[in-house]
Amino acid sequence: MVSSSSVTRLIHRAQHGDAEAADELYAELYSELQKLARWRLRARSRLTLLDTGSLVHESFIRFAAAPDARFESRVHFLRWAAQVMRSVIVDFARRRSADRRGGGLPRLSMDDVAAATSGGEEILGVHEALERLATVDARLGQVVELRYFAGMSEPEIAQSLGVTERTVRRDWQKARLLLKEALA
Amino acid sequence: MSQLDESREAWASLSALLDEGLDLPRGDRTRWIDSLPPQHDAIRPRLRRLLAGVDSAGTDAFLRTLPKVDFTNGVSGHPDDAAPPDPESIAPYRVIRLLGTGGMGAVWLAHRTDVMVTVQSR
Numbered sequence: 001m002v003s004s005s006s007v008t009r010l011i012h013r014a015q016h017g018d019a020e021a022a023d024e025l026y027a028e029l030y031s032e033l034q035k036l037a038r039w040r041l042r043a044r045s046r047l048t049l050l051d052t053g054s055l056v057h058e059s060f061i062r063f064a065a066a067p068d069a070r071f072e073s074r075v076h077f078l079r080w081a082a083q084v085m086r087s088v089i090v091d092f093a094r095r096r097s098a099d100r101r102g103g104g105l106p107r108l109s110m111d112d113v114a115a116a117t118s119g120g121e122e123i124l125g126v127h128e129a130l131e132r133l134a135t136v137d138a139r140l141g142q143v144v145e146l147r148y149f150a151g152m153s154e155p156e157i158a159q160s161l162g163v164t165e166r167t168v169r170r171d172w173q174k175a176r177l178l179l180k181e182a183l184a
Numbered sequence: 185m186s187q188l189d190e191s192r193e194a195w196a197s198l199s200a201l202l203d204e205g206l207d208l209p210r211g212d213r214t215r216w217i218d219s220l221p222p223q224h225d226a227i228r229p230r231l232r233r234l235l236a237g238v239d240s241a242g243t244d245a246f247l248r249t250l251p252k253v254d255f256t257n258g259v260s261g262h263p264d265d266a267a268p269p270d271p272e273s274i275a276p277y278r279v280i281r282l283l284g285t286g287g288m289g290a291v292w293l294a295h296r297t298d299v300m301v302t303v304q305s306r
Contacts (some may be wrong), residue, residue: 049249093253126247132188136195148247152251174202176247177234182187 007063024139029084032059037088047089047103053151054083059083075160080151089149093120129182133175143168161172205235245264 007028013021035049036055044051060077126148134141142161146152154172158165190198201224205213213235217228224231237248 038230046252047250052250082209089250096253120253122251129188136188136190136192137199144247148250170206171202173206174199176239177202177237178188180237180246181234 007077011080014080015076025080026084026147029059029081030087032062033081033084033093034075034088037092041092047092049148049151051151052085052089052149053153056085056150056152062171075156075162078146078150078156080108082142082146082152083178086127086145086149089123093123093127096120125183129179131180132182139163140171140178144175145172147172198231201227201231202234205231210238247250 007025009010010021010028016024033055036058037051040047040051040055045054056078059081063077115119126144130141130144133144139161143157146157146160147154152160154165154168158168161168163171201220205216210215214232217232217235220228220231
């Protein structure tokens with residue numbers, strides 16, 4: 001794990017268009033969030049928004065608690081971490097659906113009952129629709145990412161995007177209408 | 185009709201209309217859509233559809249939470265660590281909710297997905 005001050009530097013550089021810093025930051029956060037998610041999944045077998053939200057916060061605390069911590073940009077961190085949390089969840093869901101494609105006809109064991117869940121497909125569907133939504137309106141995409149994938153609260157999202165909570169609520173409302181239409 | 189593939193300009197216009205429509209009381213929206221100037225004729229049906237999907241009661245579960253999905257295969261944890269997950273479907277049945285548990289197991293209300301009847305499944 002890199003120290004928090006180097007994560008701060010990476011965020012700063014990535015935000016100013018440094019692609020290498022963005023890749024490094026992504027890789028760093030990915031391995032951290034995936035590890036945290038695996039620990040959580042070992043205990044609970046499924047992730048909820050409460051889990052993803054607390055994982056993102058936990059990852060922040062872990063980076064920020066490093067000895068040379070000077071983490072002034074928590075809100076920027078959350079934005080990056082939400083993006084990475086989304087990848088971690090989508091990758092879990094992809095692996096899940098790849099596992100299922102190998103199986104033959106469904107049997108009625110408890111394992112198969114669990115395997116028959118359609119939640120993974122919803123996650124992948126939202127993920128793909130969100131990619132298109134982000135090209136139409138980037139902020140709507142970020143609001144959904146922060147809320148649906150990273151379990152952030154409205155005040156946190158507002159802070160992280162530098163808009164009012166009312167704007168966040170309205171964006172969420174519009175994004176849901178568009179996604180509902182796209183996923184129908 | 186377009187879904188998430190409109191130009192930024194088209195979206196900016198639709199977004200402004202949605203803002204305006206969402207600011208109105210639900211009952212006034214239809215009249216407002218009907219009274220929009222002719223330049224919005226093309227978008228009118230979609231606007232009507234989109235606004236019909238508004239969940240003003242806050243009861244719509246769409247995207248409210250991550251769906252239930254079991255990721256156990258994605259981790260190498262001991263199986264005993266995990267509680268048995270709630271099924272979402274059992275063979276052709278889509279599980280609606282848990283009705284109760286007893287000595288013989290759990291009883292779920294389920295919806296058969298290939299024929300349209302609701303049955304109890306255990």
